[in-house]
Amino acid sequence: MRCLFRISRPVTSLGLTPAGLAIARALQRYGAFVGDYSGAVSLYADASPDALSAWSAGVLGNDAASKIPLARFRVLTIGTVYDNGN
Numbered sequence: 001m002r003c004l005f006r007i008s009r010p011v012t013s014l015g016l017t018p019a020g021l022a023i024a025r026a027l028q029r030y031g032a033f034v035g036d037y038s039g040a041v042s043l044y045a046d047a048s049p050d051a052l053s054a055w056s057a058g059v060l061g062n063d064a065a066s067k068i069p070l071a072r073f074r075v076l077t078i079g080t081v082y083d084n085g086n
Contacts, residue, residue, distance in 0.1 A: 002079035006031040020064040
């Protein structure tokens with residue numbers, strides 16, 4: 001399954017860290033794609049060497065976006081849903 005989603009405004013009242021606020025604003029402006037069904041909510045971003053170096057230095061923690069409520073996510077488009085028999 002593949003779908004495009006964005007989050008609704010405002011995000012400044014969510015008590016996010018600066019990194020979390022940057023993620024929330026990017027999700028508002030650009031959206032994100034769900035690439036598969038894993039049964040959990042996970043965000044993946046740039047895995048370039050520069051990005052990994054910044055994240056290892058503490059710029060982006062694993063919980064940076066954890067305060068964004070799932071109720072804020074809005075599906076814009078949804079692709080074909082395939083039943084894998086689970």
